[in-house]
Amino acid sequence: xxxxxxxxxxxLVGVAALALTATACKGGNTDTGAKDKLDTxxxxxxxxxxxxxxxxxxVYSPIRDADGKLMEDAWKAWADCTGVTVKYEGSxxxxxxxxxxxxxxxxPDVTLIPQPGLLESFAKAGKLKPVGDKTKAMAEKNFTxxxxxxxxxxxxxxxxxxxxxxxxxxxxxxKMFKDNGWTVPTTWAELITLSDKIAGEGKLKPWCAxxxxxxATGWPATDWIEDIVLRDQGPDVYDKWVAHSIPFNGPExxxxxxxAGSILKNAAYVxxxxxxxxxxATTTFQDGGLPIVQGKCxxxxxxxxxxxxxxxxxKVAEDGDVFAFYFxxxxxxxxxxxxxxGEFTAAFTDRPEVQAFQTYLASEHYANTRAKTGNxxxxxxxxxxxxxxxxxxxxxxxxLQDPATVFRFDGSDxxxxxxxxxxxxxxxxxxxxxxxxxxxxxxxxxxxxx
Amino acid sequence: MSSEGRVRKRLxxxxxxxxxxVIAVLWTTPTFGLLISSFRPELEIKTNGWWNFxxxxxxxxANYEEVLLNQGLLSYFINSLVITIPSVLFPVAFSAMAAYxxxxxxxxxxxxxxxxxxxxxxxxxxxxxxxxxxxxxxVQEALIWPYPTATVxxxxxxxxxxxGIFLLHNFISELPGDVIEAAxxxxxxxxxIFRQVVLPLIVPALASFGIFQFLWVWNDLLVGLVFAGGxxxxxxxxxxxxxxxxxxxxxxxxxxxxAFVSIVVPLIVFxxxxxxxxxxLLAGSVKG
Numbered sequence: 237x238x239x240x241x242x243x244x245x246x247x248l249v250g251v252a253a254l255a256l257t258a259t260a261c262k263g264g265n266t267d268t269g270a271k272d273k274l275d276t277x278x279x280x281x282x283x284x285x286x287x288x289x290x291x292x293x294x295v296y297s298p299i300r301d302a303d304g305k306l307m308e309d310a311w312k313a314w315a316d317c318t319g320v321t322v323k324y325e326g327s328x329x330x331x332x333x334x335x336x337x338x339x340x341x342x343x344p345d346v347t348l349i350p351q352p353g354l355l356e357s358f359a360k361a362g363k364l365k366p367v368g369d370k371t372k373a374m375a376e377k378n379f380t381x382x383x384x385x386x387x388x389x390x391x392x393x394x395x396x397x398x399x400x401x402x403x404x405x406x407x408x409x410x411k412m413f414k415d416n417g418w419t420v421p422t423t424w425a426e427l428i429t430l431s432d433k434i435a436g437e438g439k440l441k442p443w444c445a446x447x448x449x450x451x452a453t454g455w456p457a458t459d460w461i462e463d464i465v466l467r468d469q470g471p472d473v474y475d476k477w478v479a480h481s482i483p484f485n486g487p488e489x490x491x492x493x494x495x496a497g498s499i500l501k502n503a504a505y506v507x508x509x510x511x512x513x514x515x516x517a518t519t520t521f522q523d524g525g526l527p528i529v530q531g532k533c534x535x536x537x538x539x540x541x542x543x544x545x546x547x548x549x550x551k552v553a554e555d556g557d558v559f560a561f562y563f564x565x566x567x568x569x570x571x572x573x574x575x576x577x578g579e580f581t582a583a584f585t586d587r588p589e590v591q592a593f594q595t596y597l598a599s600e601h602y603a604n605t606r607a608k609t610g611n612x613x614x615x616x617x618x619x620x621x622x623x624x625x626x627x628x629x630x631x632x633x634x635x636l637q638d639p640a641t642v643f644r645f646d647g648s649d650x651x652x653x654x655x656x657x658x659x660x661x662x663x664x665x666x667x668x669x670x671x672x673x674x675x676x677x678x679x680x681x682x683x684x685x686x
Numbered sequence: 687m688s689s690e691g692r693v694r695k696r697l698x699x700x701x702x703x704x705x706x707x708v709i710a711v712l713w714t715t716p717t718f719g720l721l722i723s724s725f726r727p728e729l730e731i732k733t734n735g736w737w738n739f740x741x742x743x744x745x746x747x748a749n750y751e752e753v754l755l756n757q758g759l760l761s762y763f764i765n766s767l768v769i770t771i772p773s774v775l776f777p778v779a780f781s782a783m784a785a786y787x788x789x790x791x792x793x794x795x796x797x798x799x800x801x802x803x804x805x806x807x808x809x810x811x812x813x814x815x816x817x818x819x820x821x822x823x824x825v826q827e828a829l830i831w832p833y834p835t836a837t838v839x840x841x842x843x844x845x846x847x848x849x850g851i852f853l854l855h856n857f858i859s860e861l862p863g864d865v866i867e868a869a870x871x872x873x874x875x876x877x878x879i880f881r882q883v884v885l886p887l888i889v890p891a892l893a894s895f896g897i898f899q900f901l902w903v904w905n906d907l908l909v910g911l912v913f914a915g916g917x918x919x920x921x922x923x924x925x926x927x928x929x930x931x932x933x934x935x936x937x938x939x940x941x942x943x944x945a946f947v948s949i950v951v952p953l954i955v956f957x958x959x960x961x962x963x964x965x966x967l968l969a970g971s972v973k974g
Binding site: 325342521 | 915
C-alpha cells in the first residue's frame with residue numbers, strides 16, 4: 237500500500253516536472269531574428285517606430301475583460317508592424333497591486349493609470365520615468381492643457397492622456413419622456429421643475445441612485461458632490477477645494493453639498509424603484525439606474541460608462557430605450573462645466589520600445605483605431621467623430637471637444653488617497669444614511685492629512 | 687464509560703442531529719441561491735433576488751455558455767492545476783520531513799525551533815508579500831523558466847510550512863516510540879525510518895493536510911495575483927474570475943456560473959479523499 241502510494245506520488249512529481257520542461261521550451265525563443273514589417277504597405281502608418289522589433293513591452297492597468305480586449309485589438313496592428321510583443325494584463329485589484337509590484341521590484345513597463353493622485357505619488361517617489369521627447373510632442377499636439385496638467389508633476393510630463401469619460405450625464409428614457417410629454421431640461425431650474433412635476437404626478441419617483449460598490453462604496457455620491465461644486469461654485473473654487481486651499485467644511489462646499497442633498501436626500505425624489513433615501517447606500521452602482529428601463533424611475537445621474545450597465549438588448553440612443561442628457565449648469569453664462577475622468581499612460585522604464593509604445597498611444601492614429609473598435613471616448617483632439625460608433629460615446633466626444641467646455645478631473649482621484657479613496661467615500665455613505673451635512677464635512681475635513 | 691464514548695453518544699443524539707441539520711441548511715442556503723441564480727437570465731439576476739425564481743421560473747444556460755465558451759476559462763484551469771499540484775506536493779513533503787526531524791531526532795534547541803516555526807503562523811501573509819516579492823524577483827530571473835509560476839510555488843510553500851509542520855509534528859510525535867526504537871535497533875538510518883516506518887503510518891495526516899492545502903491554493907486569489915500576475919500564461923482561475931465581471935462590474939451575472947465551474951475540482955478532490963480527511967483529523971486528537 238505504501239509503496240503503491242509512493243509510486244503514485246513520484247509519478248505526479250514526474251508529470252509536474254515534464255510539464256515544466258515542456259512549457260519552458262515553449263517560452264524559450266523570444267527574441268531571435270525577429271523582424272518588423274514596416275516596409276509592407278499596410279504598415280505605412282508606423283514607419284516612425286523603427287528598430288524595436290523583437291522587444292517586449294508589459295502593460296498593466298485596471299481595464300479588463302471586454303474593454304481590455306478591445307484595447308488590445310486596437311494596438312495589435314502597431315505591434316504586428318513594429319514586431320514588438322505587447323503583454324497586456326488588466327486587473328480588478330489594480331490600485332492595490334500596482335503598489336505591491338512596484339515595491340516588489342516587479343513593476344510593469346507601462347501602466348494606464350486612472351488616478352492622477354497615484355501617478356503623482358509614483359512620480360514623486362522617483363519610480364516613474366518622465367515621458368520621452370517624442371511622446372511629449374505627441375501629447376502636446378493632441379491634448380488640451382486642462383488634460384496635460386493632470387499628467388504633469390513638478391513641471392515634467394509623466395503621463396500622456398489616453399481614454400476619457402464624461403461624468404456630467406443624466407440618464408433617462410426618451411420613450412418615457414415622449415409618452416408623458418416631458419422635455420429634456422437644459423437648465424438647472426428646468427431640471428428641478430421637471431423633478432417636481434414627476435414627483436407631483438405620483439406615478440413614480442423622479443430620481444434613482446445607487447452608491448454601493450464593494451470597498452469603494454460611496455464613490456458615486458462623491459461624483460454628485462464634485463459635479464455640483466463645479467456648478468454651484470465654479471471651476472476656480474473646485475480647484476482650490478481639490479488642492480485643499482479652502483477647507484472641506486467651508487461655506488462653499490456646504491452650499492454645494494446641501495444642493496446635492498436637495499435631490500439625493502429628498503424623500504419625494506428618491507429612490508425610484510428601490511425605496512427610501514437610505515436604500516441609495518445599499519443599491520449597487522451597477523443597479524442604480526436599472527429602474528429606468530422598468531419604468532420605475534425617470535432620472536439617474538451617472539457617467540457615460542453607465543452605457544455598459546444596461547441589460548442586453550437595451551437600445552442606447554436619442555430615439556432608443558435609454559439615453560443621457562448633459563447635467564445642466566446652474567448659470568449657463570459661466571460656461572459648461574464638465575466633470576470626467578480618464579487614464580494616463582505612464583512608464584516605469586524608459587527603453588526605446590516602451591517610449592515608442594507610449595508615443596503611439598498618445599497619437600491620433602491610435603485614438604481613431606481604438607474608437608473604431610468601439611466603446612471608447614477620448615479627449616484626443618485628433619479623434620474624428622465619424623469613427624466613434626455609439627451615440628453616447630459620440631455625445632461625450634462632442635462635449636469634450638466643445639470649446640465652451642470647462643473640463644475638470646474627478647476630484648476624489650486628485651485628493652490624497654486617505655480622503656479621495658477613503659473618508660470622502662465613507663463620509664458620503666454616512667451622509668446618505670442620515671448624518672447631517674455639517675457632521676459629514678467636518679469628519680472629512682478632520683481626516684485630511686496635515 | 688470512556689470519555690470518547692460519552693462524546694460520541696452526545697454527538698449522535700437526536701437534538702444534536704437536528705442542530706446539525708439546521709446549521710447545514712443555513713450554511714448551504716447562500717450557495718443554493720447562487721446555484722439557482724446561475725440558471726436565471728441576466729436581467730432577473732440583476733433586478734431581483736434568487737427566491738423569486740420559485741414564483742416565476744425562467745431557466746437559461748446563457749451564463750454557463752458565456753463562461754465556458756466565450757471566456758477562455760480552459761487555459762486558466764490548466765494554470766490553476768500547474769500552480770496547485772506542486773504547491774500541494776512541496777509543502778506536504780517538506781513539512782513531513784521537518785516534522786519528523788523535530789519530533790524524533792535529538793539536537794540542541796529543537797523545541798525552540800519548533801516554537802519558532804509554530805509562532806510564524808501568527809505572521810499575516812499580507813505582511814510578507816512585498817519582501818517575498820523582492821527576494822524572489824532575482825530567483826525568477828536566475829531560472830531558465832520564463833514564467834513566474836515557480837515563484838508562486840515557492841510562495842505557497844513558504845506560507846504553508848508553519849501550519850503543515852505544526853499539524854504533522856503533532857501527528858508524528860504521537861507515533862509509538864517502540865516502533866521507531868525497534869527500527870533504530872535494527873540499524874535503520876533516519877532516512878530509512880522516515881521512508882519505511884513513518885510515511886506509511888502518517889498517510890491519513892498527509893492526505894488531510896494535502897486537502898487543506900489544495901483547497902487553500904485552488905481558492906487563493908491574493909498570492910496568485912501578486913506572484914503570477916494576471917496574464918493568460920500564468921494566472922490561476924480565481925484571477926480570471928475576479929476580472930470576469932468587467933471593468934466596471936457590469937457583467938457580474940457571469941460570476942454565478944463561474945463560481946460553480948471553479949468549485950468542481952475542489953469538490954472532486956474533497957469527495958474522493960474525504961475518508962482520509964476524517965481519519966486524519968480524528969487520529970491525532972482522540973485518545974482512548
